[in-house]
Amino acid sequence: MTRRQRTRTVVLALAACAALFWGAIDIVGVPAHRLAVQLLWVSMGVVVVIGAAAAAGGTQPSTARALEGIAAIRSRYRLTDSSIG
Numbered sequence: 001m002t003r004r005q006r007t008r009t010v011v012l013a014l015a016a017c018a019a020l021f022w023g024a025i026d027i028v029g030v031p032a033h034r035l036a037v038q039l040l041w042v043s044m045g046v047v048v049v050i051g052a053a054a055a056a057g058g059t060q061p062s063t064a065r066a067l068e069g070i071a072a073i074r075s076r077y078r079l080t081d082s083s084i085g
């Protein structure tokens with residue numbers, strides 16, 4: 001993803017969140033303070049989930065290692081492209 005696409009995605013996400021918050025406060029009548037408190041709790045929960053996933057995930061194998069693994073499985077079981085599909 002290029003920098004321009006990431007920037008556009010972030011701007012659109014922030015605009016969507018702003019519209020949802022405006023709707024919750026103005027149209028539905030949720031007090032702004034309560035919404036801010038809930039946003040804080042949700043943000044903390046997201047940080048905890050991302051942190052737990054990062055801690056448990058470790059590192060992903062490189063593409064070269066993954067392809068080596070696939071080649072080893074194919075050679076072990078004598079698989080060819082025609083026998084798989």
